[in-house]
Amino acid sequence: MEEVIKAGKEIAEADKIAILIHGRGANATGMLGLADALKLDDFAVLAPQAPGNTWYPYGFMVPEQENEPFLSQSLKLIEDLVQEVMEQKKSLSQLYFIGFSQGACLSLEFAARNPSRYGGVIAFTGGLIGATLPPYKGDLKGTPVFIGSSLEDFHVPFSRIEETELILSDMGAQVKVAGFQDRLHSIREEELTMADEFVLDF
Numbered sequence: 505m506e507e508v509i510k511a512g513k514e515i516a517e518a519d520k521i522a523i524l525i526h527g528r529g530a531n532a533t534g535m536l537g538l539a540d541a542l543k544l545d546d547f548a549v550l551a552p553q554a555p556g557n558t559w560y561p562y563g564f565m566v567p568e569q570e571n572e573p574f575l576s577q578s579l580k581l582i583e584d585l586v587q588e589v590m591e592q593k594k595s596l597s598q599l600y601f602i603g604f605s606q607g608a609c610l611s612l613e614f615a616a617r618n619p620s621r622y623g624g625v626i627a628f629t630g631g632l633i634g635a636t637l638p639p640y641k642g643d644l645k646g647t648p649v650f651i652g653s654s655l656e657d658f659h660v661p662f663s664r665i666e667e668t669e670l671i672l673s674d675m676g677a678q679v680k681v682a683g684f685q686d687r688l689h690s691i692r693e694e695e696l697t698m699a700d701e702f703v704l705d706f
Contacts, residue, residue: 509533509535509552511536511549511551512539512547512548515548515589515592515594518547518548520547521550521589522544522549522602523551523602524538524603525559525582525602525603525606525611526553526557526604526607527603528559529558530604530605532551532553535604539551541696542699543704547600550589558574559607560606561574565634565664567635568633568634571633579617582610586599597623600624601624601626602625602628603626603628603630604691605660607630608627608630609633609660612630613632615649616671618642619641619642619644619676620643620645622647623647623703625647625650625703627649628652628695629652629654629659629660630665631660631664632671637671644672646677646678648679649672649678649703650695650702651680652681652682652692652694652698653683653684654688655683655685656686656687657689659689662683680698682694682698
């Protein structure tokens with residue numbers, strides 16, 4: 505497995521575990537600042553590092569095969585990390601996925617491809633991956649999902665976020681979407697508060 509930065513409690517001692525997934529060109533260490541900004545004091549925090557700081561080479565809305573084999577490898581890395589957590593006698597309902605940009609897309613995609621009752625998903629500027637979205641199957645069983653983004657983000661069309669909301673809602677998730685009247689590709693204070701209230705305090 506690629507490098508994983510760990511912070512907070514030990515997995516065995518934590519009631520909640522957060523997997524923080526960084527964006528393109530960023531790194532795992534940088535995600536620890538996000539952990540500090542959210543209410544993760546009692547969490548075990550795991551931040552995987554993408555090879556070359558990129559989870560997949562092209563945009564998230566190109567035909568999926570153009571991002572292979574990197575997309576599948578990245579999803580497998582997250583799957584392996586989840587398995588590591590499960591081996592310490594934790595349940596999926598104790599597990600949270602938190603990502604920004606590419607990491608947000610991966611968080612949402614992993615949950616949609618592996619539906620269960622998770623603790624929650626927080627996606628700062630992201631949507632489900634692919635030129636066209638397949639018919640995802642399974643039940644997210646009330647998993648709270650927060651997605652926040654600019655209404656005019658250069659990388660992530662808000663229409664894809666709305667499409668993601670519909671799909672995940674149909675799969676049984678409780679989804680809250682927040683669109684902001686700016687063009688910032690970043691995480692806003694309002695989003696942190698919303699994510700805390702809707703997912704982490706759920």
